[in-house]
Amino acid sequence: MNTxxxxxxxxGSVDDGKSTLIGRLLHDSKSIFEDQLSAISKTSEKxxxxxxxxxxxxxxxxxxxxxxxxxxxxxxYFATPRRKFIIGDTPGHEQYTRNMVTAASTANLVVIxxxxxxxxxxxxxxxTFLASLVGVPHIVLAVNKMDMVEYSEDIFNAIVAEYRAxxxxxxxxxxxxxxxxxxxxxxxxxxxxxxxxYQGEALLEMxxxxxIDYDVNTExxxxxxxxxxxxxxxxxHDFRGYMGRVESGEISVGDEITxxxxxxxxxxxxxxxxxxxxxxxxAPQSVTLTLQDETDISRGxxxxxxxxxxxxxKEFEAMLCWLAExxxxxxxxxxxxxxxxxxxxxxxxxxxxxxxxxxxHHAATxxxxxxxxxxxxxxxQPLVLDHYSKNRFTGSFIVIDEASNNTVAAGMxx
Amino acid sequence: xxxxxFSHLDALESESIHIxxxxxxxxxxxxLLFSGGKDSIVMLRIAEKAFRPAKFPxxxxxxxxxxxxxxxxxxxxxxxxxxxxxxxxxxxxDSIKRGTIxxxxxxxxxxxxxxxxxxxxxxxxxxxxxxxxARRDEEKARAKERIFSFRDEFGQWDPKNQRPELxxxxxxxxxxxxxxxxxxxxxxxxxxxxxxIARERLYIPEIYYAHTREVIRRNGSVIPVSHLVxxxxxxxxxxxxxxxxxxxDMTCTAPVESLASNPQQIIEETSTTRIxxxxxxxxxxxxxxxxxxxxxKEGYF
Numbered sequence: 001m002n003t004x005x006x007x008x009x010x011x012g013s014v015d016d017g018k019s020t021l022i023g024r025l026l027h028d029s030k031s032i033f034e035d036q037l038s039a040i041s042k043t044s045e046k047x048x049x050x051x052x053x054x055x056x057x058x059x060x061x062x063x064x065x066x067x068x069x070x071x072x073x074x075x076x077y078f079a080t081p082r083r084k085f086i087i088g089d090t091p092g093h094e095q096y097t098r099n100m101v102t103a104a105s106t107a108n109l110v111v112i113x114x115x116x117x118x119x120x121x122x123x124x125x126x127x128t129f130l131a132s133l134v135g136v137p138h139i140v141l142a143v144n145k146m147d148m149v150e151y152s153e154d155i156f157n158a159i160v161a162e163y164r165a166x167x168x169x170x171x172x173x174x175x176x177x178x179x180x181x182x183x184x185x186x187x188x189x190x191x192x193x194x195x196x197x198y199q200g201e202a203l204l205e206m207x208x209x210x211x212i213d214y215d216v217n218t219e220x221x222x223x224x225x226x227x228x229x230x231x232x233x234x235x236x237h238d239f240r241g242y243m244g245r246v247e248s249g250e251i252s253v254g255d256e257i258t259x260x261x262x263x264x265x266x267x268x269x270x271x272x273x274x275x276x277x278x279x280x281x282x283a284p285q286s287v288t289l290t291l292q293d294e295t296d297i298s299r300g301x302x303x304x305x306x307x308x309x310x311x312x313x314k315e316f317e318a319m320l321c322w323l324a325e326x327x328x329x330x331x332x333x334x335x336x337x338x339x340x341x342x343x344x345x346x347x348x349x350x351x352x353x354x355x356x357x358x359x360x361h362h363a364a365t366x367x368x369x370x371x372x373x374x375x376x377x378x379x380x381q382p383l384v385l386d387h388y389s390k391n392r393f394t395g396s397f398i399v400i401d402e403a404s405n406n407t408v409a410a411g412m413x414x
Numbered sequence: 415x416x417x418x419x420f421s422h423l424d425a426l427e428s429e430s431i432h433i434x435x436x437x438x439x440x441x442x443x444x445x446l447l448f449s450g451g452k453d454s455i456v457m458l459r460i461a462e463k464a465f466r467p468a469k470f471p472x473x474x475x476x477x478x479x480x481x482x483x484x485x486x487x488x489x490x491x492x493x494x495x496x497x498x499x500x501x502x503x504x505x506x507x508d509s510i511k512r513g514t515i516x517x518x519x520x521x522x523x524x525x526x527x528x529x530x531x532x533x534x535x536x537x538x539x540x541x542x543x544x545x546x547x548a549r550r551d552e553e554k555a556r557a558k559e560r561i562f563s564f565r566d567e568f569g570q571w572d573p574k575n576q577r578p579e580l581x582x583x584x585x586x587x588x589x590x591x592x593x594x595x596x597x598x599x600x601x602x603x604x605x606x607x608x609x610x611i612a613r614e615r616l617y618i619p620e621i622y623y624a625h626t627r628e629v630i631r632r633n634g635s636v637i638p639v640s641h642l643v644x645x646x647x648x649x650x651x652x653x654x655x656x657x658x659x660x661x662x663d664m665t666c667t668a669p670v671e672s673l674a675s676n677p678q679q680i681i682e683e684t685s686t687t688r689i690x691x692x693x694x695x696x697x698x699x700x701x702x703x704x705x706x707x708x709x710x711k712e713g714y715f
Binding site: 074102226231245273407410 | 424425427431436465467469550554578580582587601
């Protein structure tokens with residue numbers, strides 16, 4: 001048994017049939033349990049509905065119902081014999097930028113929903129821009145409610161053409177477009193018999209087969225040290241292991257490495273795991289490395305291959321998504337967590353703000369919640385950086401407000 | 415290019431190891447909550463994978479309701495001893511003696527009171543982070559909770575004021591008196607747990623496997639007969655082959671009828687079961703649509 005894990009999110013509003021789509025995926029893949037189904041049947045009945053409303057499966061908490069708010073992201077799980085799935089379900093409407101960026105940060109794939117009657121809307125462009133900003137490797141355009149347009153191939157083709165033209169501007173290439181009716185179950189799990197002109201895969205089949213092996217960067221070895229292991233027992237008297245996760249690339253015993261930011265070189269002596277020693281470790285394995293020469297290494301240092309060095313810098317630019325209700329204050333120092341390093345930072349300049357609806361750039365003097373901007377920043381200690389587009393792990397950081405300890409922004413290095 | 419095959423269990427395990435190491439590195443005084451139940455036994459194996467050949471950089475802590483199955487308590491003590499790790503046990507009885515828990519009916523389920531003893535234990539040792547084996551697939555309040563779940567100085571969870579959690583960059587900062595609950599196996603499902611138990615050949619208490627037991631049927635549930643639960647007049651004691659899907663308070667944990675006597679058979683049963691884990695076995699979660707949410711807000715795990 002060697003099934004893979006795929007993480008995906010859905011973008012769209014309730015009006016696009018998002019909850020119905022998730023409900024349909026869970027229901028038709030037999031991932032809904034009887035007690036869940038009986039609970040939503042009771043609620044559907046109470047609300048006077050004729051059929052079971054599958055969208056209730058994603059219904060919220062008491063706190064949300066009472067206060068009319070939506071909590072940003074709920075995670076749902078289902079499995080087929082071919083794959084395991086984690087859905088990051090983000091309710092739409094207000095604060096959408098913040099929610100989608102949060103959920104998309106760990107996703108392999110995003111399903112962007114369109115109402116076939118309405119076609120490509122401003123929100124479609126916004127969702128697509130955010131997916132490209134956060135570097136989600138695969139996009140599915142789900143043209144839903146095909147039942148409302150008589151399953152018309154022409155309407156579908158026109159929407160796809162318009163969407164592809166827009167996506168090309170954002171340098172997005174991995175787009176799969178699927179016509180469907182979540183309500184009737186056409187092309188979600190089952191193909192149905194109304195969309196015979198469509199030759200591609202139904203949504204679930206696509207989710208089961210899309211190749212995700214190369215979603216992680218397999219080229220550039222990056223290993224941020226998380227924890228230094230020094231057992232100091234009789235048996236392991238001199239053992240000094242550097243624990244962490246291979247965030248990208250691979251490493252083998254005997255490889256020469258450079259330790260950043262110091263720049264000293266060393267060689268991998270052993271790759272230790274609980275299940276025995278390895279010859280080679282690949283992303284995203286969590287392992288322990290021992291080195292040939294003894295040197296002073298601590299959490300926050302990064303191991304890389306000497307022939308493939310990232311940038312070490314105290315000043316850089318990034319795309320920033322502001323997440324907090326308190327706006328950015330350019331006069332204050334913040335804290336950055338980047339890989340396993342925590343440093344103080346100052347935002348030296350706002351280059352521009354992006355209008356997520358038109359993609360236009362505007363001059364900016366402040367940032368509010370949901371704003372996205374290109375910024376210049378300075379950090380107190382050097383960071384070991386890659387471009388976010390090349391490496392999601394060494395190209396991302398979070399910003400923490402020292403006063404509230406809250407996470408206030410997400411950054412992507414450019 | 416690698417031809418390395420990375421299964422979903424490998425991916426989940428690596429994520430959980432990464433989370434535990436972040437806790438060890440960034441939190442000043444963490445603890446791992448360990449009950450002897452299957453999820454916390456999986457957590458122990460992940461801790462071994464994260465920190466061996468060294469000892470765990472945190473103690474194991476159990477909040478004992480004294481309503482636990484004896485087989486589970488025995489497994490708890492055996493596993494902690496086998497690993498040579500420090501186990502701290504604090505009991506609801508201590509809180510009852512102190513007067514911080516007042517229970518009218520000593521035989522009623524005690525889960526609601528666990529929060530009190532947990533918060534007292536956190537204060538006693540000054541823990542700033544407690545790792546637990548809760549999973550998001552268990553319940554809809556959990557589905558919306560972060561992996562690093564911030565609690566205020568009253569131990570309370572505020573579902574509408576959670577810190578955004580992006581990539582694998584966890585914000586572990588707290589002020590003195592506040593703490594964080596960390597759920598390293600948030601993304602695992604019941605099936606993943608069983609597959610992992612099978613793959614790693616983990617020892618778990620025998621009551622997870624099919625065994626014959628005296629039970630009674632009450633309010634639509636099968637309840638094990640014990641010194642805490644005795645048949646009322648008119649209730650018939652039956653002997654059934656059952657297993658437990660969860661092991662909690664003896665007075666409110668219901669077994670399911672089953673003949674599955676090893677992890678592989680349980681995996682087969684789990685893949686065809688039509689009832690959620692908590693729906694089948696936890697009577698305390700069925701009292702209202704929001705019971706778990708309410709308990710979490712009061713400091714429950």
